[in-house]
Amino acid sequence: MNDKYDYYERYSDYQEQYTRPNDRRSRRKRKKVAHHVAKKSEDDIIAEIAETIGLEGGFETTYTPSLHEETFLLEAVRPFYTEELISDVLMLVKGGKEANVYCCKAGVGSSSDLLAAKVYRPRKFRTIRNDAVYRQGRTILDNDGNEVRDSRELRALAKKSGFGINIQHTSWLVHEFVAMSELWEAGAAVPQPYEVGDNAILMEYVGDATMAAPTLQSVRLEKRHAKRLLEKLLFNIELMLTKGWIHGDLSAFNVLYWHEDVTVIDFPQVINPTRNRDAYNLLLRDVQRVCDYFARQRMHVDARVFTHDLWQRHFSQRQDDRLADESRFEIEVSE
Ligand SMILES: Nc1ncnc2c1ncn2[C@@H]1O[C@H](COP(=O)(O)OP(=O)(O)OP(=O)(O)O)[C@@H](O)[C@H]1O
Ligand SMILES: [Mg+2]
Structure with a gap:
């Protein structure tokens, strides 16, 4: 509805109010005046969701994320919190092109004091990389590190539907986790990986409470x-x-x-x-x-x-x- 139309609608409503006969039947026939209800902004909605996620999970963080960051951060690290692998998010180490890395306080389930959570940014905030060269000869992995073979999932991948893109995204994350795990086991100089979630990897933190290791x-x-x-x-x-x-x-x-x-x-x-x-x-x-x-x-x-x-x-x-x-x-x- 454009503004002009809206204006005439309202105008006729007002006109009717002054000319209408005030009997019951006419009152019932009368169109309701559309009261303007302020629309919630995207930021308000995100804030509400984030609050629910944080409170329901009983999870409050020392680090104060920005409004847009809050939802994806809390959603991504909450499983680590639930598993008692972390007990707090202390600081943002770095916001990268594809992921933000946070320094977290380790939970009772972990032997270190600090851990790093690499949280992938929501697709719309991520820089699209030219990934075709890396995808050659790669298997698509699901959350458990198994090759995706289900025909519905393979079709979604081929069609690049929203569902397919999510599968592809999980696969990047799982490849990262699997490679780090194998390399760490083999004694390579990589952070020890602890856990992978839908959108985050929890790993050994390099640095101390005051600063993360520089590159x-x-x-x-x-x-x-x-x-x-x-x-x-x-x-x-x-x-x-x-x-x-x-x-x-x-x-x-x-x-x-x-x-x-x-x-x-x-x-x-x-x-x-x-x-x-x-x-x-x-x-x-x-x-x-x-x-x-x-x-x-x-x-x-x-x-x-x-x-x-x-x-x-x-x-x-x-x-x-x-x-x-x-x-x-x-x-x-x-x-
Ligand atoms: N385990 C860790 N311990 C401490 N700091 C880390 C750790 N992992 C990553 N970082 C910090 O987070 C930054 C981003 O991590 P990473 O390179 O894995 O993600 P990225 O999305 O590629 O980011 P970028 O686009 O900046 O390269 C790193 O440059 C480093 O400063
Ligand atoms: Mg990097």
């Missing part, structure tokens, strides 16, 4: 640490490969630096080296970005040589002599 990108390493850390990262790239994973988005932005040590994070886009046509190039890009960062710290490794050597050893030769022996690549130190 490698934002620190300048002392020379005495740089060589060891470069070796450690190259070793981890190789370890990942032996477990069937390539990070796919590795760079100094996705490595945390804390107590002179490194931890690799951010795994939703992990790819399978044998099933993805672009695996070699994605591996090379990961290695190149790590080498570029260390070149700025005056440590030089030829990324192409390293990647080629790695690939040869793992995919062209015997599979049992797998892990790097450090003499296979050389680090040149410049003054």
Whole structure:
């Protein structure tokens, strides 16, 4: 209804009020005057839902989220709260393109003091990434980490319906959790993952109560640490490969630096080296970005040589002599 129409409607109502005969029958026939009821804003509705979620769950957080954040944060971490894995959300560590990471107080069910909850942003707030390259050769995983085979779900995925997009979204999250779990078990330098929910992953927190670990990108390493850390990262790239994973988005932005040590994070886009046509190039890009960062710290490794050597050893030769022996690549130190 446009404003003009509305105006005439009302006008005729008023006119009727002054000219109407005041008998019962006419009163009954009379149209009701539409009283203007203020519409609830989207923010009011979100706030109401968030309040219900928080209160019903008996879950109040030290951290005060913004209005839009509150709903998705509380919904996502409430299962962790219910399982007593966390007892509070203390601070927002970082709002990223795809996810927000929060520092949480661990619950009685956990052995650490602090945990990190990576909460994926609702689809409309997330930056759409060009994900086709990562999806090649990937199985779609459900919440339990099993391959999606149900024909209705497969149809929804193909049609990219809302339901299909949700399945795809869960699959990213579960891939991240599965990869982190396997890598952590294998001794890789990744945060220990604890639990995965519909929209969040709970994992080891790197940092302390005052600050989260910075990314490698934002620190300048002392020379005495740089060589060891470069070796450690190259070793981890190789370890990942032996477990069937390539990070796919590795760079100094996705490595945390804390107590002179490194931890690799951010795994939703992990790819399978044998099933993805672009695996070699994605591996090379990961290695190149790590080498570029260390070149700025005056440590030089030829990324192409390293990647080629790695690939040869793992995919062209015997599979049992797998892990790097450090003499296979050389680090040149410049003054
Ligand atoms: N386990 C953790 N402990 C401490 N801080 C963390 C942890 N995991 C992630 N972070 C912080 O949260 C940021 C975002 O995490 P992550 O890289 O996994 O998500 P993202 O959506 O890719 O974000 P971005 O777009 O910023 O890369 C990281 O850069 C880091 O600062
Ligand atoms: Mg990241």
